[in-house]
Each structure stands twice: as C-alpha cells, then as structure tokens.
Amino acid sequence: MTKFGHKDLLGMRQLSVQEINLILDTAESLKAISARDIKKVPTLRGKSIVNFFYEPSTRTRTSFDVAAKRLSADTFSLSASTSSMVKGETLVDTARNLQAMRPDVIVLRHPSSGAPHMLAREVSAGIINAGDGINEHPTQALLDLYTIREKMGRIKGLKVVIMGDISHSRVARSNIIGLTKMGAEVTLSGPPTMMPIGIETFGVNVVADPAEAIWGKDVVMVLRIQLERQTRVLFPSIREYAAFFGLTREILQGANEGAIVMHPGPLNRGVEITPEVADGPWSVILDQVANGVAVRMAVLYLLIGGAKGDNVDQGRRSD
Ligand code: CP
DSSP: OOTTSOSOBOOGGGOOHHHHHHHHHHHHHHHGGGGSSSOOOSTTTTOEEEEEESSOOSHHHHHHHHHHHHTTOEEEEEEGGGSGGGGTOOHHHHHHHHHHTOOSEEEEEESSTTHHHHHHHHOSSEEEEEEETTTBOHHHHHHHHHHHHHHHSOOTTOEEEEESOOTTOHHHHHHHHHHHHTTOEEEEESOGGGSOTTGGGGSOEEOOSHHHHHTTOSEEEEOOOOGGGOSSOOSSOHHHHHHHHSBOHHHHTTSOTTOEEEOOSOOOBTTTBOHHHHTSTTBOHHHHHHHHHHHHHHHHHHHHSOOTTOOTTTTSOOO
16 A cells, blocks of 8 residues: 555545645655756656546646656656547546556546546556546645645635635635645635535535625635536626626735735636736745645655655655
C-alpha cells in the first residue's frame, strides 16, 4: 500500500485531515525544486504516468505533466479525440489496454461523474481524479488549500466565501469538503438557480447577495460560469450575471483587510470577475497555478513514491 494508504486519489471525501496535511507538507518540501536552475530530482525515475483527458484542460493537464517530469517519471498523453474511443471503444476497455502497458498512475479527466471511481475498480494502476463531471476535482482543492495556508498562515478558523455557479462546479464541491474538514467557515453565494438544494447539509452558509456574502471574509473564491454544463437557461444574460453576481473592486472592499481572491481558471474576464480584481494585488490566481505543480508532485510521490521516512527531495538533482 502507498505511503498515505490509498491506491487512488478519487476525491476529498476519502482524505482525512492528517492525510490532507501530509499532502500539503510534502508539497511544501517539493516546491523548492521548481525554483532551481535544474528543476528535476530522480525520485520517480522508472515510473510511468498516463494523462488521460476526455475534456479540455490547460492548467491541470500541464501541471500533472510538469510535476511528473520534475520527479523524473515518464509521461504519456491520451485525449478522447486521438484515442480509439472515436471508433467506439469503451472507457473500461481503453483503460484495460492502457493497464496492459503497465503504467503506475492514470490521471483521468472525464465529463461523467464517477468515471475515475469505475476505472479504479477495473485497473491496478493508481487513478487520480483530474475532474469528473460535476462531482470532484481533488487536486484543485488541495492546491487551493495549500495556497490559502501559504498566504494566510492557516486554514482553521478562516472565513471563506465561494461565489458563482456552485451547482455545476466540481471545484466548489471538493473545496467545500476540504475547507470544512480543515476547520474553515464556508459561505456560498450565487444565483439561487445555481445553488444545489440542501447544500446547507454540507455544513456551509448560503447568502445569495454577493456584497453581503463577502462582508468580513478572509478568502474570496470565485468560480467560472460553466455554460457548457448548463442544460437550461439559469440567468437572463451574461451582462446581468456580471452586474448582479460578478466580483468587482467595489464589493471586494467589504472583505477583511489582507483578504485574498482566488479563481481556479479559466477566467471569464468581465463576467464572474472584473479584470481589475483578477489582476489586482489581492489576487493569488497565478500562485494557485504555481502551487498546483508542487501539490501534484506531492500526490504522485505519495501514491507511487518511496517508503515512509524517505526524504522526498533526496537532497540531490538528477542528471
Ligand atoms: N482549474 C482547472 O481545472 O483548469 P483546467 O480546466 O485548465 O485544467
């Protein structure tokens, strides 16, 4: 069994507080590698990682690729349009064929909620969920937790507001689970048509009005409107969404002094967030991306890396 006791990383739900802290602490040790001249250590030499993305991705896919290469693993990429899925092969058959080539980890992004869970039962390689439908995106939540801890010095006791299209957001779901587990106080804000019924049972507050929701918060996390997942019209127009629910400098004034603004990307500039806020001094959006590499290095290391007590950096560079 792996160092943190799991074959796969399927969601934040499966992780204990201790395991989340282990991932964040491991990421902290590994982050320095990316600041060096030679950004590579031999920790995962000889390991193979398949990036299997059925949906578009800029950050997650590149970040896993960079993370694996910085640890000297071999990486291979497959997308739906370039695989034999276009000829009718099923996900399970595709995965079984990949398994025959003996990868150590398959990183899967898929539009169907639960696809990584099904794969995890079918193959012996570790499965990492890189986003499944509207269910979970655990490495995004882990990099968000890492960034909050790095910028604010703690997670426990912080007041966090998550704003926008909550019902279609796997990022929101994973962050709600992760943040509440780590002791943050979470408020959700957005149009009532984008708020899942009964979400309060997750231990969060719901405040529709963004200005009221932001008031007194330490962290403001803005979500992308996921027009591609909406099967019916949930707000009258993009312009009205921006006017009533977009994050502007004006309403950000109500947040606590030193509050940070986060967004998982990709940004709809001028819709859920104004360019002025996205690029302002409170924005940690690009820090999230940078930290994503360290967090994914940590996840890969903990799933397929060395034995307990190893020095993750091994104190030396690879050739
Ligand atoms: N945050 C995120 O998942 O971005 P990508 O869709 O670009 O991977």
